[in-house]
Amino acid sequence: MNLRPYGSTSVLILAGGRGERLDLLTRLRAKPAVPFGGGFRIIDFVLSNCFHAGLGEVYIITQYLPRSLEDHVGFGRAWDLDRLSAGLNYLHPFRGLERSNWYGGTANALYENLAYLEESTADHFLILGGDHIYRMDYRDLLARHEQSMAQVTVGVRPVPLDQAHHFGIFEPDERGQARSFEEKPEAPRSNLASMGIYAVRRQFLLEALRERGPEEPTLDFGRDLVPQWVSQGVLGLYHFDGYWLDVGTLDSYFRAHRDLLGDEPVFPLDAEEWPILSRTPPWAPLHLADTARVGDSLVCEGCRVRGSVTGSVLGPGVLVEEGAEVVDAIVMENAVVGAGSRVERSILDKRAVVGAGCRVGGAGAGEPNAERPQHLNSGLTLLGKDSRVPAGMVLGRNVRWSVTREEDLAGRFADGVVPDGSSILS
Amino acid sequence: MDRVLTMILAGGSPDALGVLGRHRAKTAVPFGGRYRLIDFSLSNCVNSGLRRIYILTQYNPRSLRRHIRLGRPWDLDRSEGGVRVLLPYSGAHRTSWFRGTADALIQNLDLIRRSRSRYVLILSGDHIYKMDYRELFHRHVVTGATVTLATRPSRPGDGRRFGMLELDGHGEVRAFHEKPGDERGSDTSLGIYLCEREYLVDRLEALAREDRTDLVNDLIIPAVGRERIATYRFDGYWEDAGDLNAYYRANLLLVDANPPLVLDDPGWPIFTRVETMTPAWLAPGSQATYSLLGAGCRIAGQVHGSVLFPRVTVAAGARVENAVLFTGCHVEEGAWVHQAILDKNVRVGAGARLSGGDGLAVLGKGIEVAPGAEQIGPREEPQLRSQETRA
Numbered sequence: 001m002n003l004r005p006y007g008s009t010s011v012l013i014l015a016g017g018r019g020e021r022l023d024l025l026t027r028l029r030a031k032p033a034v035p036f037g038g039g040f041r042i043i044d045f046v047l048s049n050c051f052h053a054g055l056g057e058v059y060i061i062t063q064y065l066p067r068s069l070e071d072h073v074g075f076g077r078a079w080d081l082d083r084l085s086a087g088l089n090y091l092h093p094f095r096g097l098e099r100s101n102w103y104g105g106t107a108n109a110l111y112e113n114l115a116y117l118e119e120s121t122a123d124h125f126l127i128l129g130g131d132h133i134y135r136m137d138y139r140d141l142l143a144r145h146e147q148s149m150a151q152v153t154v155g156v157r158p159v160p161l162d163q164a165h166h167f168g169i170f171e172p173d174e175r176g177q178a179r180s181f182e183e184k185p186e187a188p189r190s191n192l193a194s195m196g197i198y199a200v201r202r203q204f205l206l207e208a209l210r211e212r213g214p215e216e217p218t219l220d221f222g223r224d225l226v227p228q229w230v231s232q233g234v235l236g237l238y239h240f241d242g243y244w245l246d247v248g249t250l251d252s253y254f255r256a257h258r259d260l261l262g263d264e265p266v267f268p269l270d271a272e273e274w275p276i277l278s279r280t281p282p283w284a285p286l287h288l289a290d291t292a293r294v295g296d297s298l299v300c301e302g303c304r305v306r307g308s309v310t311g312s313v314l315g316p317g318v319l320v321e322e323g324a325e326v327v328d329a330i331v332m333e334n335a336v337v338g339a340g341s342r343v344e345r346s347i348l349d350k351r352a353v354v355g356a357g358c359r360v361g362g363a364g365a366g367e368p369n370a371e372r373p374q375h376l377n378s379g380l381t382l383l384g385k386d387s388r389v390p391a392g393m394v395l396g397r398n399v400r401w402s403v404t405r406e407e408d409l410a411g412r413f414a415d416g417v418v419p420d421g422s423s424i425l426s
Numbered sequence: 427m428d429r430v431l432t433m434i435l436a437g438g439s440p441d442a443l444g445v446l447g448r449h450r451a452k453t454a455v456p457f458g459g460r461y462r463l464i465d466f467s468l469s470n471c472v473n474s475g476l477r478r479i480y481i482l483t484q485y486n487p488r489s490l491r492r493h494i495r496l497g498r499p500w501d502l503d504r505s506e507g508g509v510r511v512l513l514p515y516s517g518a519h520r521t522s523w524f525r526g527t528a529d530a531l532i533q534n535l536d537l538i539r540r541s542r543s544r545y546v547l548i549l550s551g552d553h554i555y556k557m558d559y560r561e562l563f564h565r566h567v568v569t570g571a572t573v574t575l576a577t578r579p580s581r582p583g584d585g586r587r588f589g590m591l592e593l594d595g596h597g598e599v600r601a602f603h604e605k606p607g608d609e610r611g612s613d614t615s616l617g618i619y620l621c622e623r624e625y626l627v628d629r630l631e632a633l634a635r636e637d638r639t640d641l642v643n644d645l646i647i648p649a650v651g652r653e654r655i656a657t658y659r660f661d662g663y664w665e666d667a668g669d670l671n672a673y674y675r676a677n678l679l680l681v682d683a684n685p686p687l688v689l690d691d692p693g694w695p696i697f698t699r700v701e702t703m704t705p706a707w708l709a710p711g712s713q714a715t716y717s718l719l720g721a722g723c724r725i726a727g728q729v730h731g732s733v734l735f736p737r738v739t740v741a742a743g744a745r746v747e748n749a750v751l752f753t754g755c756h757v758e759e760g761a762w763v764h765q766a767i768l769d770k771n772v773r774v775g776a777g778a779r780l781s782g783g784d785g786l787a788v789l790g791k792g793i794e795v796a797p798g799a800e801q802i803g804p805r806e807e808p809q810l811r812s813q814e815t816r817a
Contacts, residue, residue, distance in 0.1 A: 038703075
């Protein structure tokens, strides 16, 4: 029996994107480093998939605000990637003798690192996005890739047709293989979306990069290479039907957290056979006081709950004071909800502090955010990292708030009311 | 602190903790919803800047070794120094189990002898406390003593369980009474000794020749009056958890709003090996109050005044009150668990009623309480009988 049905594989995780639609959450960090599901970060899911598939050579391609990501991932200890050979390394834009370029596109990022890729002895490159929530055994995809004649195998999955215009869409033929491809089509011909997962034979990728890289500083997989490969007939599809979510927007980020809740969650965080691994700082157990009322919620270690929490996900070290109510909210590490405050349909970034007697957010869609109407219109209110809401204030829906010092308010909102759709950034 | 070698004595008799100590070293007994007893002394070492640590053990070492491994969670997997578990081995000049605390050190005398450390800190691995050993060290250096002991002011009952000290006006030891049975002396010894290495090596060599094996009776007590033995008085929380009742009480103290032992002080983290970091799930309609919950717990019923380790499930309609449940326990629909300690993976069947009554019910690893069973009153049930389903 062949224990390794596919050849050796080097993993390239694209983690350099801006993630602009996540707004305040990606203002100070790359999207893969955004906290998710309590104490996890988005990139933990793809790194855990690599771990479970036994993939031990991983490059993370960074560009935008990499520090928080590097702090979290380090050299990959949590995923057993701190190894003597191979293991984990970062490919960040750098200055060289011949060229010094920022990355202008996903494939351009690889082209700029061509020398490193040429050094790799892997038979295949597995190119992954660092910002998707899913469990997938890459060994299945790689085995299929290896056995097929394809130079490239792309993971695909059906998405709701009304969402299809956000994705790269394949039109399948009668055998389920690619007939055509369109990136973010206005009129999608199918709902079969690219998951941004590409297995590519080594030599083929190197040649593609050498051929188009020099002339195209914004070379992109979805926009430039995939359509070419489809028309050349060298691209195969791998159909995946498990849970997979691109947490590209605030609404999808929020919805994904709903999927974690329930006795039989749509996407369970704790699957015994496929745990999600992450860096684990030393939190104490979760403390529930006599006055705590918690239901329909996930609560991490290190939290101290004295008030009530429903329909929410609390990251580690969160403090919910007595009389406070947290409803349908995502509250990240070390945030505080003060006594008697009500926080509803809101996302509190790390260390956000809501003073006593506040109201933050509310039910219903409300007025869209005036500055970001396309990103923030479903009623979610965002409190940025380290922001503070002074005691007694009332923040409406679709509010973006990142006031880190109360002085910055300088007498604004004398009545303490911040209306729907406001953006208050310091 | 890089001049201090630390020897943690972890070979002590596990009998005190009954069925909890049957299959693991006392130092590896779980505590406080997440930890094992050894985590406290080991985290104290790390937080005090100690990086050269040996743990001496011999009793059922498997769970301890599995817990410590190479010391990663304590940042002790180091190229230089780090942590290592030492067991008795054959091929030494003499082959035997550790016959006492001094004997354990004697059997590893070569390590102490060739260490370049000037000081040796000797600790017990099964005490619950947060101590900055740098303060003890400072006291030792300032007094210029040969040995410095950590103490606390004596409390009623200490004389039956601990060494009692009489001190002179400078806080140096004038008399040491090992478990005298009464409250002689002002201070209680906490089993923490900082020694000059050369002195320790000399004395251990002498004890080896005389075939003496006990650190307190054969080394510390004979030194009183001959050597200067200073003391460092500790006024924080310190608990020996020497029997099941003390162990149970120490756990339940933690659920208090202002517990005497703060587990989540960012300035003094208690490190431990983490197996899961999934958040706890509290279902709609669940009620959990006045309790500690570990990661990955799933609560649909009621929990009050209890300490739950990771991945405990409490089904709808079940009640857990004043209980300590180790990792992976399941309390099924409508069951009641009260005044109890359940070791790992105990399953309490639907509708069963389990209570220590006016005492404590302690169930060993993996026991299954049959659905509908009624077990009221103090009991201790070892793992061995776990396969029998009991009505």
